[in-house]
Amino acid sequence: MAFISYHPATGREAERVATLSAAELEQRVQQSHVVAKEWRQSSFADRSAVLNRLASLLSANRERLALTMTREMGKLLSEALVEIDRCALECTYFATQGQAMLPLARSMTTFEPMGTVLLLTSWRFPLWQVFRMLAPTLMAGNVVLLKLAENLPRCAREIEWLLAEAGAPRGLVFSLLIDKLQVASLIADPRVKAMAFSGNRQDASQVAALAGQQLKPIVLELDETELHVILDDADLELAVDAAMRSRFRNAGQLGYAARGFIVTPGIADDFVARLSARLSELQCGDPEQETATLGPLATGLQRDELHQQVTAALAAGARAVVGCELPAGEGWHYPASLLDEVAPKMEVFRQQLSGPLACVIRVPSLDAITDLCQELGPDGTASIWTRDLARGEQLARRLSFGRCLINMDPHQGKGYPSGFNPAPEGRFNIKAFCHLKTLLVSV
Template sequence: MAFISYHPATGTEVTRLNTLSAAELEQRVQQSQLAAQTWRQSSVSDRSALLNRLASLLSANRERLAMCMTREMGKLLNEALAEVDRCALECNYFATQGPAMLPLARSMNTFEPMGSVLLLSSWRFPLWQVFRVLAPTLMAGNAVLLKLAENLPLCAREIESLLTEADAPNGLVFSLLITKPQVASLIIDTRVKALAFSGNREDASRVAALAGQQLKPIVLELDETELHVILDDADLNLAVAAALRSRFRNAGQLGHAARGFMVAPGIADSFVTKLSAQLAEWQPGDPEQLVSTLGPLATQMQRDELHFQVQAALADGAQAVVGCELPAGAGWYYPASLLDWVHPQMTVFRQQLSGPLACVLRAPNVEAIIDMCQGLGPDGTVSIWTRNIAQGEQLARQLPFGTCLINREPCQDKGYRSQSGLMAEGHFSIRAFCHTKTLRVSA
């Protein structure tokens, strides 16, 4: 099997890289184990120094790294540049703040690194979903085995090159081009001590089941339901701006993107008119150009699936307001699209969307909104837009979602969930892959 890198803007193959053989994978796992044993003895100053070097390299190579993401998954160049900058800031943060989060070695209570950690990362944010875990995990004294999505072999190679250039110890971080059966074998390998996973719930359940059989710690970042409820008295400008950010960032390829917009009757026509006018200005363009507002989707299969859902919704009574048609020409582009008169039973609403499509569900009253939301929680998030805070709070208490926000966007403070939770300011927990060690001395 080969990992093939395509350019989503043209649909052409860029390169293909071979899967690691069983012998090559075994060699890397052995090296990772040895590196973890050595790195756990390193000083916090040495760990901070490595993260600072990584931050400097990320900043120094931001254009090249951003272009790699743009050419491999279609991300707009300005979004890719911001992602690189965010990764550099995260490395700097844990280089500076990390030592204070880990008690001194002579303390009676310390947090000891577990060893080699397997990170299974999705394709939506090729660098950020790696570095947000990588920085605190290295700072804690662990080694990392990294498996990116199959459509990102060049990004995986870039990450490994960065670690080499930063003078990371040999074997401390490996990017693995391996198959799903090889991933399964790694999960049950006793030398892999813990896992982090980002992606959909179906894949997460399989990964967690394998990890659970070995009683291995696992932290998850899962796709989840998000919804916007826009009441008659909402600030229309704020609601539309939030809709654009939550549904169309990263070409709508977000695990936490808003699934739909439930709109009260008094504001529905105005909301659709204003949102459609904004979307008409979002024209697909070359993602390498900073002026472009909408890039291609990451894979052809993803675009085909999105269009199939749109066609099924139209056949079932939804109305296309903007877009909703496959464009001619090369590349895996899809126009910024808006479907009106969507019903809760439609697949386009019930399933997670990955693409630049917004769905409007018209609700005749608040009671109908509550009914339409049944069965969507409790793992989801809803944003309620209203000028009447008391009314918004009352509605929130009747909805099934685990998180209810009023005049606030769901995309804020998203991330991995584990027993150790998130650190302050939404950072990944530096103690997620540590054992608590207690020392008691009797005379």
């Protein structure tokens, strides 16, 4: 097996990297194990220094790193630059605040690092999903083995380069180009003490089962359901702005973006008209150009699956308002698309979408909204848009979702996933990979 880096804007292969051999993997795991014993004894000042140097390197190399993401994952260069800045900010935050989050060494109750942590990430935010966990985990005294998605070998190489340039001990963080069988053996390895995973629920269940067999702790960040419920008296300008952020940032490749827009009859036509007008302004283009408004999808397979969902929905009675056709030319572009009159039973609504597509589901009543949401289970978010706050709260209490917002955009000012066992302020919990240790002295 080889890890292949493609340029999504052209669909052409850029680089092919061989999977690590068994001997190479063993050498890295053993070195990580040795460094873990040393790093747990390091001072907070030493850990902070590494994170501060990482922050400086991220900022100093932001354009090059952003281009690597754009050319390997396809995201807009402007979005990639913001992602780099966010990674640098996270390193600085834990460099300055991390020690205060953990009890002092002389405390009777301390949090001791577990050791080597295996991080399995998705491809949607190549650096952010690494650094938001990496910074607090290193500050807590752990080391990390990193397995990025198969389409990101160049991003994996950049992360190792950053750690080396920051003066981190070799083995503190290793990027592993390994296949699924090697991942399974790594989970079973006694030198690996804990895991973190981000991605879909099907893969998560398999990884969690392997971790459970070894009684190893695992932190999961899962793709989740998100719906926007737009009632007849909603402020449409706010609702459409939220729809654009929820479904069309990062070319709709978010993992937690709105699955659909549930709209009541009195406002449905107006909502569709306003949203389609905004979508017509988004044009597929070269993601390296700052003027581009919509980049390509990360892989050709992903684009094919999205279009299959669209085609099946159209055949079942949905109506294409904007886009919904494969464009000519090279690369894995897909136009900003809008499907109206989507039925709740259609696959395009039932399955997680990953691409620049919005689905409108027209419902006749609040009771129908409640019944529809009940079928989807409690794991997810519902954003309710209405000028009648009492009515909105009443509906929110009837819905099954664990998180309901009224006239609030769940992505306003965030733009990044934060489901990794979040601590206050939505950050990764610095104690996630620590053992609680209590010291009792008899007198």
